[in-house]
Amino acid sequence: MSDQKPFIDIRHAQKSFGTLEVLKDISLQVDRGQIVAIIGPSGSGKSTLLRAINDLDPLTGGEVWLEDKQINKTLPHRQYEKHINEVRQEIGMVFQHFNLFPHLKVRENVTLAPKMLKGLSDDDANALAEEQLTKVGMIERIDYYPSQLSGGQKQRVAIARALAMKPKVMLFDEATSALDPELVEEVNLVMKKLAEEHMTMIIVTHEMSFAESVCDRVLFMDQGVVVEEGPPEVIFRNPKSERTQHFLRNHLAAAG
Amino acid sequence: MGLDFSVIPKYLDIVLIGALWTIAITLGAAVVSFFGGIFLAIVALYAPAFVRWPFRVFSFLFLGTPLLLQLFLIYFGLVQIGIDVPAFVAGVVGLGLHFAVYNSELFQTSILAVDKGQTEAARTLGLSRMQALRTVVIPQAVRDVIPPIGNNMIALLKDSALVSVIGVSELTLSAQRAIGSTYRPFEFYVLVAAIYYIINLGMEAVLRRVERRIQASR
Numbered sequence: 168m169s170d171q172k173p174f175i176d177i178r179h180a181q182k183s184f185g186t187l188e189v190l191k192d193i194s195l196q197v198d199r200g201q202i203v204a205i206i207g208p209s210g211s212g213k214s215t216l217l218r219a220i221n222d223l224d225p226l227t228g229g230e231v232w233l234e235d236k237q238i239n240k241t242l243p244h245r246q247y248e249k250h251i252n253e254v255r256q257e258i259g260m261v262f263q264h265f266n267l268f269p270h271l272k273v274r275e276n277v278t279l280a281p282k283m284l285k286g287l288s289d290d291d292a293n294a295l296a297e298e299q300l301t302k303v304g305m306i307e308r309i310d311y312y313p314s315q316l317s318g319g320q321k322q323r324v325a326i327a328r329a330l331a332m333k334p335k336v337m338l339f340d341e342a343t344s345a346l347d348p349e350l351v352e353e354v355n356l357v358m359k360k361l362a363e364e365h366m367t368m369i370i371v372t373h374e375m376s377f378a379e380s381v382c383d384r385v386l387f388m389d390q391g392v393v394v395e396e397g398p399p400e401v402i403f404r405n406p407k408s409e410r411t412q413h414f415l416r417n418h419l420a421a422a423g
Numbered sequence: 424m425g426l427d428f429s430v431i432p433k434y435l436d437i438v439l440i441g442a443l444w445t446i447a448i449t450l451g452a453a454v455v456s457f458f459g460g461i462f463l464a465i466v467a468l469y470a471p472a473f474v475r476w477p478f479r480v481f482s483f484l485f486l487g488t489p490l491l492l493q494l495f496l497i498y499f500g501l502v503q504i505g506i507d508v509p510a511f512v513a514g515v516v517g518l519g520l521h522f523a524v525y526n527s528e529l530f531q532t533s534i535l536a537v538d539k540g541q542t543e544a545a546r547t548l549g550l551s552r553m554q555a556l557r558t559v560v561i562p563q564a565v566r567d568v569i570p571p572i573g574n575n576m577i578a579l580l581k582d583s584a585l586v587s588v589i590g591v592s593e594l595t596l597s598a599q600r601a602i603g604s605t606y607r608p609f610e611f612y613v614l615v616a617a618i619y620y621i622i623n624l625g626m627e628a629v630l631r632r633v634e635r636r637i638q639a640s641r
């Protein structure tokens with residue numbers, strides 16, 4: 168453990184949808200360059216926690232910090248919008264269902280936000296798109312529409328789109344769960360590449376072997392609490408908690 | 424007195440000029456109804472109540488009263504309070520706003536039908552609500568609603584004949600003038616019907632091209 172301030176600091180996160188308490192006092196610190204996996208059964212609050220980080224699902228209690236900036240601070244509406252739009256530029260997010268913009272070609276999917284928010288010229292934006300699409304191995308499809316791509320290709324473009332904003336952190340919410348099994352690996356490879364470049368990442372996943380191979384730390388969540396956390400070899404090989412053991416056993420059986 | 428289509432050539436230029444006016448009115452009103460429809464849809468969905476309500480009353484009036492009356496009101500009524508609009512402009516605006524209200528209903532439905540994940544992805548990149556709406560949601564909503572909007576445009580072409588009542592020499596009024604000189608209503612009305620039909624075919628052809636073009640972007 169380092170003694171510096173955490174890069175991402177979630178303090179006592181609490182979230183309710185109406186009377187349903189989805190996150191119950193969760194704290195999580197992530198250092199710069201660290202890769203954290205979040206695993207747990209469906210409905211345990213993994214997405215909600217991830218989406219709280221960029222305030223897509225605002226917390227009902229607790230704080231989220233990125234470096235020395237509080238993300239979910241209370242501000243008058245206008246100021247809050249300005250603040251959160253700035254913060255979100257620094258946090259890349261990748262969704263289970265890709266959410267590419269279907270009316271735009273791959274190139275414009277990647278250049279839209281940098282052009283609009285950073286005022287990049289057409290030439291600079293194109294260079295950026297080419298750079299990011301090369302990185303994810305999608306440069307040959309730069310002039311295709313999303314509908315002309317496979318799921319794995321779509322997800323790689325979605326990653327390039329997020330990377331084009333040069334985020335400090337990348338959040339992945341089951342990035343490979345919607346993919347046919349044979350397309351999972353190409354997306355995992357891209358994520359591994361980011362790991363090698365020391366991108367700070369929080370990855371919600373059901374891919375235990377992938378999590379074990381790339382992550383520095385694993386969190387097991389259940390019913391809105393972090394049941395157990397630790398290095399992957401401990402969580403996966405030697406979990407202390409009964410619930411973790413149970414979950415992993417079921418998961419292995421299902422993956423079987 | 425039997426049918427005699429030989430009277431037509433002499434008056435063909437009047438009728439064709441009328442056809443050009445009809446096309447001009449239709450195009451002008453189509454543009455007003457398209458962008459007006461998007462504007463009204465955004466107001467209806469996102470504006471604060473004190474903005475939304477006046478527009479709702481406006482929409483209700485346009486939906487609930489005859490187009491003919493609206494044209495009279497814009498052309499003759501506005502002059503009385505000192506606003507003198509040319510008949511052509513009054514026609515384009517009246518027809519355009521009338522259909523903008525219809526289009527607005529279609530746009531509202533299609534805006535709401537755009538997957539929420541689209542807005543989320545845009546907001547996650549740092550776009551503001553308005554930026555996301557403008558660059559991500561509206562283009563998709565418009566794309567999805569092209570076929571019924573196209574039908575409205577064709578209805579608009581047919582209703583453009585009403586603009587003759589405020590004295591714009593469009594196709595129908597030109598025909599009536601030719602008939603006034605020749606007493607040959609059947610011949611000229613058949614001609615005019617054929618011309619409307621041809622313009623209609625032209626609009627449908629454009630529409631089909633647009634639909635094919637946007638097919639890939641789904």
Ligand SMILES: Nc1ncnc2c1ncn2[C@@H]1O[C@H](COP(=O)(O)OP(=O)(O)O)[C@@H](O)[C@H]1O
Binds near residue numbers: 209
């Ligand atoms: N917008 C929402 N409104 C109401 N309940 C929600 C909403 N989003 C998530 N939930 C509920 O919160 C719980 C946790 O959901 P989620 O964070 O998506 O879990 P996970 O990602 O671990 O499957 C679930 O019970 C889910 O039904």
Ligand SMILES: [Mg+2]
Binds near residue numbers: 213214215341
């Ligand atoms: Mg989830």
